Amino acid sequence: MAHVHAEAKPVSRAQLTAALKATRGKISAEVAGLIEAGFLAEEGLAESDGGRRSSLLGIPRSAGLIVAVDLGATSVDVALTTLGSEILAYRGEPADVRFGPEPVLERVKALVAELLEEQGTGREEILAVGLGLPGPVEQTTGLLTVPPIMPGWDRFPIREVLLREYAAPVFVDNDVNVMALGEHWGGVGRGVEDMIFVKIGTGIGSGIIIGGRLHRGPQGCAGDLGHVMVDPDGPTCTCGNRGCLEAMAAAPAMVARAERCARDGRSEVLARIVGEGGELSARDIGEAARRGDACALDVIRRTGGLVGQTLASVVSVLNPSLIVIGGGVSHIGNALLAEIRSSVYRRSLPLATRNLPVVMSELDDIAGVVGASVMAAEGVIAVRN
Amino acid sequence: MAHVHAEAKPVSRAQLTAALKATRGKISAEVAGLIEAGFLAEEGLAESDGGRRSSLLGIPRSAGLIVAVDLGATSVDVALTTLGSEILAYRGEPADVRFGPEPVLERVKALVAELLEEQGTGREEILAVGLGLPGPVEQTTGLLTVPPIMPGWDRFPIREVLLREYAAPVFVDNDVNVMALGEHWGGVGRGVEDMIFVKIGTGIGSGIIIGGRLHRGPQGCAGDLGHVMVDPDGPTCTCGNRGCLEAMAAAPAMVARAERCARDGRSEVLARIVGEGGELSARDIGEAARRGDACALDVIRRTGGLVGQTLASVVSVLNPSLIVIGGGVSHIGNALLAEIRSSVYRRSLPLATRNLPVVMSELDDIAGVVGASVMAAEGVIAVRN
Structure with a gap:
C-alpha cells in the first residue's frame, strides 16, 4: 500500500x-x-x-477518522482511515449478503469496534462512514433499489442504521463506483481525468470517471456495462433482455462453459476438479489455462473478447485515457487482459486508442475500502463548504 | 427563434x-x-x-460580436451574434467542402462581410469566431485530422487564416459537438445536465454533454457513435472495421436499401423517382413512407432500430437525462423517432429510461451556428478569467 x-x-x-x-x-x-x-x-x-x-x-x-466498508456478495472489508484516506487499520473476512442487512451490518459494527480498539480510539473520532454495496444505490436516498442478489436489502435504511450507530454522516454507493473512486485516487488511475474501471466477477459493471469526477448519472445507474447487448440471439439475462454482456461473459457463464469442457472430455484438468466433486470457479479456469489447457483458454478468450468488444463501443463514445480491469475474474491475469486489450484496439478507431492503456487494477482487493473512504472524505469536505 | x-x-x-x-x-x-x-x-x-x-x-x-460559422459537407451557415449568442443576422447557402479550404473560407469571409454591412458595423467589433466543421478536430491545435470527406483540409491552418482576417480568437470543433452545444444552450436541452445529441445524416455522430459541459475526451474524439459495431458480419465501413452503425444506418445505407426496393419492384413510389433519373435521398424515403410505402418504412425502421440499439448501450453506460435527434435524416420525422425510441426503451434497463425523453432537435438547421457562437463566447469569457 x-x-x-x-x-x-x-x-x-x-x-x-x-x-x-x-x-x-x-x-x-x-x-x-x-x-x-x-x-x-x-x-x-x-x-x-x-x-x-x-x-x-x-x-x-487529529482531523478525525473515516470508517470505510466494502461489502461484496461474499465478503466484507472494513478499514479505518484518516480523512486523507490513508489506511490505519484493515480487516476483511467472508460474508454472505443473502443473510440480509441486520446480521451483516452487526458484523460490520463488530469489526469497526475491533479496529477502533486496535487504534486505541473511540467512535467519537469518526467523521464519516463510506459504504460500497453490491447493488444499485439510489443517490438521493442512499437506498438499494431492487438489488438482484440481495433479497431483504431492498430499501433497507442502511444510512439511518449506521448514522444512529456512529452519529456521523454515511455515504453509500455501489461497489463498482466505489472501486473506481479508489483506483482513481490511490491506484493506477491517479491524476487521470477520464477513466473507466471495469469489474468482472459474478456480474460485470463499471465506474466512470469523467473530468476527474465519478459520473453517476441522474438515476445513479451510469456504468452499467453488464447489460449492454452483445448478441441479439444470446441467452436471456437476469434483467429480462437477451444477450447482455454479463449473461455471456461473467463468472457464471465462464463456469458453465468450463463445465461443458469437462463433461465433453475436452479438458482433463477441469474434468478432474469436477470429478473430485468440486465446483469450478474462475480461479480454476485461470489455473487450467496457465497449465496449457486449450479449452480453459478458449473460455477466457471468449470473455476477454466480449468485454473488449463492449469496451470498444464505450471508447468510441467516451474517448477515455485509461481502462482499468478489476474484480475476481481479473485475477486470471494476462491471458484475459491480453484478449480484452486486443479486442478493444481492434474495434476502436486509431485516434481513440493512440494513448489508451488497458491495465489491471493496482489496489485490487483494497480498491473498495480506499474508494469508500475517498467518497466519505469528499462528502465531509463538500458539506463543510 | x-x-x-x-x-x-x-x-x-x-x-x-x-x-x-x-x-x-x-x-x-x-x-x-x-x-x-x-x-x-x-x-x-x-x-x-x-x-x-x-x-x-x-x-x-456593445460587448462585441461573435462570428458563428457552421460548415457542413454541402452547406455553409454564417451568423453574427451577440456575446450572449443572440442571432443578429444569419445567412445559409449550399457549399461543397470538397473544393478545399481556400475557396470555402473565402466564401465565409464574403458572407461575414455582408452580415457586418447589414448590421452597419465593421470587423473591429468582432470579439471571437466560432466554427463547426464536418470532421474530427484536434482540440490543442484546432486542426482537422484526416477528415475522410474533406481532402485538402487535413491540417490546414484554419484558425490562423481566420485570426489574421478578424484579429480575434478562433474556436473550432466538429459539427456534432457544436450542434450539441447549441441545442443544450438554446434548444430542447436547456438546463439539462446530461444529454446526448445524435446527428444522423451522411454520417452518424454524437455530442455528449455531461455535468452541463461538452465532453470531448483527451483526443477530442468522444461521441463517435457512428463507429460502434452493431453487426460483426456487417459491411465494411470507411474506417476499415466491419458492421459500424454508420455503414449500416446512415443516409448512404438507407439510399442503397431504398434503391433495392425500387429495383426489385417492391416500391412504386421509389421506382418512379429513380425512373425519372433522380437520385434518391433520405427525404424521398421519408416522403414515400408518409404516403404509406411499406418498403420505405422498412428502411426507416431499420435505421431507427440500429440507432436505438446503439443508443441503448450508451444509455446503460452514461445514464443521460435526454436524447436529442438531429441531422438531415431526422427530417423524416416521427416514423424514425418512434423506432429509435422504442428500440432504446426495449434494450435499456427500466431505471435508466424511467425519465428519458428521446426528442427531435428544436433548433434544427441553426443548432450549428448557435453552438458555434456559444463555444466562442465561452472561450472569450474563459480567456478573460
Whole structure:
C-alpha cells in the first residue's frame, strides 16, 4: 500500500495552486479555512526551489477518522482511515449478503469496534462512514433499489442504521463506483481525468470517471456495462433482455462453459476438479489455462473478447485515457487482459486508442475500502463548504 | 427563434446566485468584474417579489460580436451574434467542402462581410469566431485530422487564416459537438445536465454533454457513435472495421436499401423517382413512407432500430437525462423517432429510461451556428478569467 501513503503525502500551497488551476489568493483563503476547521495542518517545510521554502500541508490524524466498508456478495472489508484516506487499520473476512442487512451490518459494527480498539480510539473520532454495496444505490436516498442478489436489502435504511450507530454522516454507493473512486485516487488511475474501471466477477459493471469526477448519472445507474447487448440471439439475462454482456461473459457463464469442457472430455484438468466433486470457479479456469489447457483458454478468450468488444463501443463514445480491469475474474491475469486489450484496439478507431492503456487494477482487493473512504472524505469536505 | 432570444434575457444577481450555487459575495464580485470589462450591463429592474426590486443583468450588444460559422459537407451557415449568442443576422447557402479550404473560407469571409454591412458595423467589433466543421478536430491545435470527406483540409491552418482576417480568437470543433452545444444552450436541452445529441445524416455522430459541459475526451474524439459495431458480419465501413452503425444506418445505407426496393419492384413510389433519373435521398424515403410505402418504412425502421440499439448501450453506460435527434435524416420525422425510441426503451434497463425523453432537435438547421457562437463566447469569457 505504499502508493496509498505516497498519495496522501503533504503538499505546499504553491503545488495546490498549480494543481487546482486556481489563483494563489483563493487557495490561501481556502487553506486557512481548512486549517481553522482542523482538516489541514502545517507539516514541515518543502524542499527549496531556490526561493523561500514553503510550508507543507497535510491532513492530520487529529482531523478525525473515516470508517470505510466494502461489502461484496461474499465478503466484507472494513478499514479505518484518516480523512486523507490513508489506511490505519484493515480487516476483511467472508460474508454472505443473502443473510440480509441486520446480521451483516452487526458484523460490520463488530469489526469497526475491533479496529477502533486496535487504534486505541473511540467512535467519537469518526467523521464519516463510506459504504460500497453490491447493488444499485439510489443517490438521493442512499437506498438499494431492487438489488438482484440481495433479497431483504431492498430499501433497507442502511444510512439511518449506521448514522444512529456512529452519529456521523454515511455515504453509500455501489461497489463498482466505489472501486473506481479508489483506483482513481490511490491506484493506477491517479491524476487521470477520464477513466473507466471495469469489474468482472459474478456480474460485470463499471465506474466512470469523467473530468476527474465519478459520473453517476441522474438515476445513479451510469456504468452499467453488464447489460449492454452483445448478441441479439444470446441467452436471456437476469434483467429480462437477451444477450447482455454479463449473461455471456461473467463468472457464471465462464463456469458453465468450463463445465461443458469437462463433461465433453475436452479438458482433463477441469474434468478432474469436477470429478473430485468440486465446483469450478474462475480461479480454476485461470489455473487450467496457465497449465496449457486449450479449452480453459478458449473460455477466457471468449470473455476477454466480449468485454473488449463492449469496451470498444464505450471508447468510441467516451474517448477515455485509461481502462482499468478489476474484480475476481481479473485475477486470471494476462491471458484475459491480453484478449480484452486486443479486442478493444481492434474495434476502436486509431485516434481513440493512440494513448489508451488497458491495465489491471493496482489496489485490487483494497480498491473498495480506499474508494469508500475517498467518497466519505469528499462528502465531509463538500458539506463543510 | 423565439427560444434563442428567451434564453438570452436578462437575469438578476439573485437568480445567478441560485443557478450557479455560489455565494452572493462571489457572484457580486464576478458580476462587478464583468460589468467593468463591458461583458455585462444593468438592464432595468426585476419584477418585485415583495422586497426591494433587484436590477437585471444582460449581455449588451456593445460587448462585441461573435462570428458563428457552421460548415457542413454541402452547406455553409454564417451568423453574427451577440456575446450572449443572440442571432443578429444569419445567412445559409449550399457549399461543397470538397473544393478545399481556400475557396470555402473565402466564401465565409464574403458572407461575414455582408452580415457586418447589414448590421452597419465593421470587423473591429468582432470579439471571437466560432466554427463547426464536418470532421474530427484536434482540440490543442484546432486542426482537422484526416477528415475522410474533406481532402485538402487535413491540417490546414484554419484558425490562423481566420485570426489574421478578424484579429480575434478562433474556436473550432466538429459539427456534432457544436450542434450539441447549441441545442443544450438554446434548444430542447436547456438546463439539462446530461444529454446526448445524435446527428444522423451522411454520417452518424454524437455530442455528449455531461455535468452541463461538452465532453470531448483527451483526443477530442468522444461521441463517435457512428463507429460502434452493431453487426460483426456487417459491411465494411470507411474506417476499415466491419458492421459500424454508420455503414449500416446512415443516409448512404438507407439510399442503397431504398434503391433495392425500387429495383426489385417492391416500391412504386421509389421506382418512379429513380425512373425519372433522380437520385434518391433520405427525404424521398421519408416522403414515400408518409404516403404509406411499406418498403420505405422498412428502411426507416431499420435505421431507427440500429440507432436505438446503439443508443441503448450508451444509455446503460452514461445514464443521460435526454436524447436529442438531429441531422438531415431526422427530417423524416416521427416514423424514425418512434423506432429509435422504442428500440432504446426495449434494450435499456427500466431505471435508466424511467425519465428519458428521446426528442427531435428544436433548433434544427441553426443548432450549428448557435453552438458555434456559444463555444466562442465561452472561450472569450474563459480567456478573460
